[in-house]
Amino acid sequence: MNTSALARQPNPLPNPFRPGNGVAPPYLAGRDRLLAAFEDWLLEQPPLHANWALTGLRGTGKTVLLGEFATRSERAGWLTLQHELGDRHRDDVRLAEAIAEDCKALIGRADALAAVGQAVERGARWLRPKRIRVGQVSIDPSYTDDAPAAANVMGNAFGQLDSVLSHSERPGAILLYDEAHLLADDRGRERFPLSTLLATLGAVQREHQRVRIILCGLPTLSLNLKRARTYSERMFRHVSIGNLELDAAEEALAIPLAGSGRSFGLSLIGEICEQTAGYPYFLQFFGAFACSRIGLEHIELADFQRVESALLYELDLAFFEDRFEGAPPTEQLVLEAMARDTGPVTLRRLRPQLSGVASVDLLVRRLIERGLVYRTGRATYDFALPLFRSFIRRRRQLTRLTRTVRSGQNAENARDT
C-alpha cells in the first residue's frame, strides 16, 4: 500500500463497526444458543430458575446482550425496564428507592392498571401502602417514621407490581439491572442490599414468577449472590459469557463488512481474530480502525500492518492507560510482575517477585474486582484483557527510555538493560 491509500480523514468510505460501551454491534455474533435459551425461559411456566445472573469480564458484550434480552422479552409480551446501577446502590435504602421507582414505572405501563384507571390512587398509595399480600403472606408495613425499612419498601414494590400483573394479560415484568456486581453486602457497614433484594424477591416469587430480575455484571456478581443467600442458587440461572469462538469472531467481522460493500482479506480476518482472541470490544475497535484509516474498499493484511502501530498507540491511550492508571501503585506492581511471565501465574510465583509488597493475595483480589485479572485455576491468575500484557511491557519499555533520556544516558544503551 502506498501512503496515498492511508485514508484522508474523515474517511468517506462506509465504516460498519461500532466500538463502544453498550453500543449494539452491527452483527451480534456467537450468541444464538444463549438467546434461544433465553426465549425458552420466557415461555417456561414455572421456570426452572425465576431469574438470571449474566456475568462476564469487561467488554465481553453483557450490556449489549441485556438490551437484546429486553427487546426479545418485550416482543414476547413482557414489560421490561433496564437500569444501570451505580455506587450509591450499595446502600439498601437507596437500592430500595430505585426498585420502588422502577416498579412504579412498570406499573404505569401495565395494561390492567390503565384499564381500571387507578393510576392516581395507586401513585399515592405507592409511598405508604396500607396492606399488601405477597402470595399467602399478608404484610402490614405499619410505618412509624419517615424512613421505612428497605426490606418493606422493596417487598411492597415487588408485591404491588406482582398484584397489578396478576390482572394483566401480560406474562409478567422483568427488571434488567446492569453493573449489579456493585451490590455486595457489607457486614462492616451494616449494609445488606443484596440479601434484602433476594429475600423480598424470593418472597414474591414463591407462588408466581411474574416479576423476574436479570442481574448483569462482572464475575464477582455470582460470588456475591452466593454469599448473600445460599438459596440464591435456586433463584438464579447463572450464565457467563466470554470471548467469541473463532468462527463467531470471523462472522463478527465479515458479516458487517459484507453489508457495507467493503471487505478484508482472509489473512487479515485471521490476524485480527488471533490478536484480539475474539474479545468483542477489540473486534469492533480493530475493524473500525482499519476501515477508518485505510482508504481502500478491500483491505489486505499488508495494508493493515502499515497502520498497526498507530492502532496500538490509540488503544494504549484510549483503553489500557486509563485502566492501568486507575489501579493504585501496589496493584500496578502486581500487574507488572504478572506481565513478566508469558502466561497464567501462580501466587507462589508472584510473591517472591513482590517481596516488598504486603498481602499480594488481597491485591490480586482487588484486580479481579476491577476486571483486570481473572482466576484461571487454583491460585492461578491471568490478564482478563487480551493484549494487556504486551501493553504493560510496552509501557515499561517507554518508562525506562524516558527515565534514561531524562538522566542523560544514551537511549540505545537503555534498551539493552
Ligand SMILES: Nc1ncnc2c1ncn2[C@@H]1O[C@H](COP(=O)(O)OP(=O)(O)OP(=O)(O)O)[C@@H](O)[C@H]1O
Ligand atoms: N456478540 C458480539 N458480536 C460482536 N460485537 C459485540 C458482541 N457483543 C458485544 N460486542 C461489541 O463489544 C463492545 C462491548 O460491548 P458491551 O458494552 O456490551 O460490553 P460489556 O460486557 O457490557 O462491557 P463492560 O463490562 O465494560 O460494561 C461493543 O462495541 C459491542 O458492540
Ligand SMILES: [Mg+2]
Ligand atoms: Mg456493560
